[in-house]
Amino acid sequence: MSFIRTLLKDIEPNELGYTYSHEHIVCRPLYWIEKNADDLLLDSPEKSKKDLIEFKNLGGNSIVDATAIDYGRDVDAVAKLAKETGLNIVGTAGFNKAFLWKSRLTSRLKKIVGDFETYEDWIEKSSIDNLVNHVVREVEVGLENTNYKAGQVKFGTGYNSITPLEIKTIRVVSRAHHKTKAPVHAHTEAGTMALQQINILKEEGVNLENVSFGHMDRNLDNYYYNKILETGAYLCFDGIGKIKYAPESHRIEEIIKLCKQGYKDKILISGDMARKSYYKNYSYGLGLSFIIKDWSERFIDEAENAGLDGQKLLNKFFIENPMKCFTFKK
Structure with a gap:
């Protein structure tokens, strides 16, 4: 059964249909609240909803919300948006990366995870078995004591480094995966440390x-x-439109090269x-409509110039591959 x-x-x-594989919809990370970094607070469900509707009107069906417990997720708000828009939204159990864990736990979260002062305190002092049970519960019962269940489990590591507590969460998420069969997502800071993460995942079978x-x-x-x-x-290219990191031509060139090397299915x-500045209806950014409309048109042109069928590749990236990647295989 799958x-x-x-x-x-x-x-x-x-x-599942046409799917974005890594987004954030409503989140108020305590770390960024403490830093007064307003741009990193997606704190208006109504504004997020407008972008979601634009995505749906262009043919979008599903979004994977990669917001873990330590990144200020709002489970009820996102579930409400799923109901109101009719989009499939996949939630995320597990953890992000260590530098976020200095944030103090709210009283609400303390009731859920225990009377710890910070995320770091919780992860450090809890046994692996207790943390595994927490992640399993979020997949099989509900996120943060709701009835809304996670559809993937996540861990993360920092830039060119993996801390002992991050290793602990990789082991926790691996064992929760074995118990639930939930797909696994790895946060790699600036795309680093994936091979080191893989070594630990292999140790965990x-x-x-x-x-x-x-x-x-x-x-x-x-x-x-x-x-x-x-x-x-699977590789997730999830920085589309972020020219501050690399020209779009470099991303597309690399994706086309991987397709020619036989990896279009991955x-x-x-x-x-x-960020608010990325959303169209927060601050006039590119918005959730950019990839499905503008980027896809460009990709088709560049793929065809390289001798490939651009539309067939888009069907792979947005429909066929997510359908396989995010399936529970019992």
Whole structure:
């Protein structure tokens, strides 16, 4: 039996449709609140909803919301948006990366995870078994004591480094994956440390065909990509439109090269729009409509110039590959 778990219900894999594989919809990370970084607070469900509707009107069906517990997610608000828009939204259990964990836990979260002062305190002092039970519960019962279940489990590491507590969360998420069969997502800061993450996942007996690695277009390195893809994992190019990191031509060139190398079945595309300035209806950014409309038109042109069928590749990136990647394989 196989299925995809959305916040509202489990669906057949072929019901997922056109999918963005890594986004954030409503989140108020305590770390960024403490830093007064307003741009990093997606704090208006109504404004997020307008972007979601534009995405849907252009043919979008589903979004994977990669917001873990330590990134200020609002489970009820996002589930409400799923109901109001009719989009499939996949939620995320697990963790992000260590530098976020200095934030103090709210009283609400303390009731859920225990009377710890910070995320770091919680992760450090809790046993691996207790943390595994927490992640499993978020997949099988509901996120943060709601009835809305996670459809993937996540861990993260920092830039060119993995701390002992990050290693602990990789082991936790791996063991929760074994118990639930939930797909795994890896946060890689600036696209680094995926190979080191893979070593730990292998120690935990994880089949890499169930894992997607995020932020890969922050580290445009074909040799590195091939080493990851040789394991059977997915690469998520989720910085589309972020020219401050690399010209769009470099991203598309690398994606086309990977397709020619035989990896078209292992590529996911998204925008990771976790800032107000990225959203159209917060502050006139490119918005959730950019990839499905503008970027896709350009990609078709560039793919065809390279002798490939651009539309067939888009169907792979946005429909066929997410359908396989985000499926629970019981």
